[in-house]
Amino acid sequence: MTRIRMSARENLPAAEPVWRIPVARVLHPQSVAIVGASDSLDKFGGRILANVQRHGFPGRLLPINPKRAEVGGLPAWPAIGTAPGPVDLAVIAVPGSQLLETVGECARAGVGACVVITAQLAEFDERGKALQDEVVALARSHGMRLLGPNCMGLISPAAGLALSSTMTLQHAPALRRGGVGFVSQSGALMGTLFVTGDDHAVGFSHMVSIGNQADLELCDLLEALIADDATRVIALYVEALKSPHRFVELARRARVAGKPVLAVKAGRTEAGAAAARSHTASLAGSYEAFVAACESAGVLVFDEPEGMIVAAGVFDRLGAAVGEGGIGFVGSSGGGCAVTADRLAAAGLPLAQWTPATRARLAAHFLPTHTNNPIDLGGHKGALTPQVFEDSIAAIADDDGVAVLLYLMTPQPLMAETADALIAAHRRSGKPVLVVSDTGSFAADIRQRLVAAGLPLVNRIDDGLRVLEAWFRRRRLAVFADGGTRPAGAGPLSALPLELPPAGLLNEPDTKALLAAYGIAVNAADTVGDAEAAVAAAARIGYPVVLKGISRSITHKSDAGLVRLNLADADAVRAGWAALADILRAADGDVAPHVSVQQQVAGVAELILGVRVDADFGPQLLAGFGGVLVEVLKDFRLAAVPLSPAAARALLDGLRLRPLLDGVRGRPAADVEAVVDAIVRLSWLAADLGDRLRELDVNPLIVGARGEGAIAVDGRAVIVEEAA
Template identity: 50%
Template sequence: MAMHAADPVVGLLLNPGSVAIVGASEDLGKFGGRALHLLLRHGFRGQVYPVNPNRAELFGLPAYPSISAIGNAPDVALLAIPRRFLRDAILECAQAGVRAAIIITSQFAETGEQGARDERELVAIASAAGMRLLGPNCLGLFSPANGVVLTTSPALDIDQLRAGSIGLTSQSGALMATIFDRANDLGLAFSHCVSVGNQADLEAGDIVEYLIADPATRVICSYVEGFARPERIVALAEAAQAAGKPWLMVKAGRTAAGERAAHSHTASLAGSYAVLEAVARDSGIVLLDDPDAMVLAAGAMARFDCQSIHRVAIITTSGGGGAIAADRLSDAGIPLAQFAPQTAAALDPLYMPGQASNPVDLGGRREGEAVSIAAATLDAIAADPQVDLLLCAMSTAPAIPQTTADLADAAARSGKPFLFFMWPGSVADGGRARLLERNAPFADRLDDCVRALRAWSDWSRWRERGPAPAEPRPTGIDSAQAAALLAAAPTGPLAEAETKALLAAYGVPVNPGHLAATPEAAVAAAEQFGYPVVLKLATPNLVHKSDAGAVLLGLADAAAVRAGWAQIATNVAAYRPGTTVEQVLVQRMETGDLELIIGGRVDPQFGPVVLVGAGGVLVELLADVQLARAPLGPQAASVLLQRLRSYPLLTGLRGRPALDSAAVADTISRVSWLIWEQRERLLELDVNPLLVRTSGVVAVDARGVAAPPNPPLPRGDGGARA
């Protein structure tokens, strides 16, 4: 999907020439009172029109009984009024020519279907007049870059609103304000912050689109509960990367409990977090699970102009603190720098033998106090070309304020990115004050530092790797045959034979099978294949056939086949009373060295995705799977395969022969093209297991789900990737 220019109304919302506060008051206990107070407190330079039919004047400004009484149409109206008055107020704004309205009022789609209908009516009224809506159920916005505060949050009741270069979108208004408040205490500053609430009209993607083009914004942060237009995400991510702007995101709904909470909060469907992870990984969005770490990462990245980081040097006032920090970084996949010989030579005169390695403990000095060698230590380490970032882990020690200041000054002189971890409580407040004076990024929790550095490192790797090149569609695919098979298939679960026919049409090796309606027909099929054989109950309505005893392996002769038929009938009747054996599938017995699962499905938000993982009957227990957007070429499929924890089993672990990983990658690619090209009818597809050998693979079990003809399914944006 191609990007287009940002909606100009977003720029108008963030920098209006005139604002009406509907429901204005001088009572700071009311939403309208706080909105008017905060707008005036932070020196808004445009026209302000308080609207309150019961007052002639508010905060020294003339008050108006209605929007229409103002005479001139304000650019923006903020509505902080009871729900019962909102429809008429929106209608009046639309008739007066207001360009955009911010709806603080809640109790709409998040409360159920009636609220959703009322919300749609508001949008229809506004749309008919060319007016855009932000919200409802939002907390407004504020733009430090433009000196505009259009929110009701008390977090903005501060003396100074400092402008920075972090742009923030949030579905939760209270969380937006909380993020701002905590970040402000750490010296981190924003360009613009927008809460989008229910996203009835303007949605988070519109704000992100603006932030990508906004020269005041260097890093973009988003708190997301659900995507109003998920089909835009990839194009927005690509545009952010093209602009050199990291996009960091915290997504609620990773768990079932979180998904329920997100839906009840802003009527948002959380969607599959695993699919979002795949989309984010492939498009350069950095996912985090904590807002504090997200904003810390954004502030540090913006402070150092988004330099790439890979290897870290730790300087600490505590050997124990340095060891813990090293462990946590290692757990996060962030390597410590190995000092070059010249660095060791520069540190040796300052430290006792064996004390000048990474992490460097200032307590291991030869003489004096830590403060006396702090700057010289950092100078030497920062000069090392293997060091990308300096992590200063401060614990309780003498002269913390001065030591902190000396380290920060030396780090700033070096030009290298740095981050401080201020572990102590109030005893380190003097050090924190020195860091705030120097605009030096810091956090009070090691966990925040590690998460932030992991995000920064992930983004650095993605930027250097860049978007993957396109790969051609595999040869030997008969998409017309697959389409014809699906056209004839019933809606719902597909039988194994039907699913395997689809796989074969896309060039996936499958083991031959024959449907038999009687025990004697099963014997005849077995003798045609040659013993041993496999017997399976032929039904699309039993997903886990092994659990039901409906799969029998290694049947060696005709007697075993006849007995197997009877055994399956007994087993399934006990597992699901009333189930009868109408047909069995007789298959040649296949062997392999490893079982994998390969599958695909059409995600409701992001379209077709493909999956690979450790397979067999323990697939759910092992939970070793990777997803990617479909379609993929073999090279991209190989990269996906290598992300599995179990991938070493393919490479010849402990003297075993290497397995045919190229054939696995080819199968992943073909399945991805199948789910992509047949997405209108094929909702799901699983191959489990795919048997992998030293040469070749074979799909020995498969299932699928067909959609009704012509369903309204997401199409995704396509494009094979490596």
């Protein structure tokens, strides 16, 4: 079976149809028809109608049913064509065999958009895909939009519309309005997260299940939510993007608009990717590239959807920004504080150091031995009064080094007073106050008190950690908002006296010439064709030297014995030449052997820099530690290009082995600034070459001690033909 291949290049049609309604109107329709509306909850049309009615859609609701004069207490229309127009949305859940006909009727009746619940289409088999294509073509030819097929509809509290069959709607007391917009490639997940949101006091503006994205796709909805006044935070569940470049552009637009975008993507592992493939027929680019594109564009990637929705709700209530400083952590369970402090520290989250002013304020209620961060309120001096808790919480919130106050609420004395103190601290300080209400089914009144005062609801420390991690990550990623300026002497390509081959492998000398043209240091080298020329080159370069055989057929020079290191004199160079020439003649018999004589470079660290071209996102810069560690630890990071020096530094800081560059066990610190400069220059090279580059490796970049620079001593690249 052939799968739908979603390409990196957006295959937009030559001309967009003139659409009957804009996407914003899909989210805020004034009239909705339910094809196959029924009074039976066993049928899709019945459940959808019941959900819409239960949640009180304020617009016009039109049940379509050829056999009934009335459905759900409303007048029913025998066919969509007989219903009074204009109809903004028609929801369709007919079997596949009737789909084309039904969509045709809607198109002819002037419907603005169809929401197609019907499944077993492109995600199922070839026949389904053919039918889906036909349906889309028909709709487009009429300027009618489609949501789905294989979707679960939409839930738009901002429009008062619950247009979905999901059974969770029947149990919700009311749609909770709020600022979180959610777009999902999984319909069932929308139903689950509707409950998650309700349980965590998360208000939604819109939730949209996009199914197979046959017409309206994730980016259409993302764009509409960025423009939507009711939406302040956007959350996405992604299996594969149809238009990755548009996604990046929209993410940047959201950043400018001050609307945080959160995302979960399936396919981090082969198991997840396989599951996603059979779920919505999606073939995705690499997960690492997705994460890199997101981080560069300011999108916060989460590991799972429920935690994402909880975080979105927190950001909706408290904002997504935290200021300078760390976490001020307070609780009244000594054990809970200790374990959670461990988890914060293990996650690399910064605990604030109290200022002297804070210590002085805490001294009123605590012995000096008991004024750690976290503060365990249970460890106070003397008798317990509300003042102990109120003063302590105020002192921590006021601390200049505290960016966010974390309170771990467990079953404890003075819960209401504590909640009020937290609310007051939030209002007075203007800082985010994250209360983790670790009270299970106990003390629901306290949770409601916090929620009523505008604080968010987080019930498990797992989620609290996700929220904190996202706040501080977003603060770190801010540097990526600025792509920086082109460094002196780093292109543009057109200004350089370089001619790229039309396509093919760039060998080491050619790659180094390209790097050097962008101002990246490379070691001195000379290509020679006989032993005495090698000796002469070595004398010019200075001993010790390296000899590398140049072969068009051998890719891994070291493995083939084509690299001779540390040759100290002319005899060693001659012997080296002889050995390499033998190997080269055996490999490339018909070509006279050529060898590169190079300066031997020593350093304190070896990195690998490179450019990877993702099927979805195009060129991204790679930085990591070299050698077998890359294979085993996968200690590398990717980022969109070009990069500012600050972003390059942030990229390096994300490496697990980063401390090696600071000098471990008395070793000298490496020249990090030189690495940063090389990354920035390479990022401009990658940006300039764009689609012409298939891949590029600088391996290794030898990094000297501080002030001694970083030198590319080997490199290779693959160039492809310019796209037509």
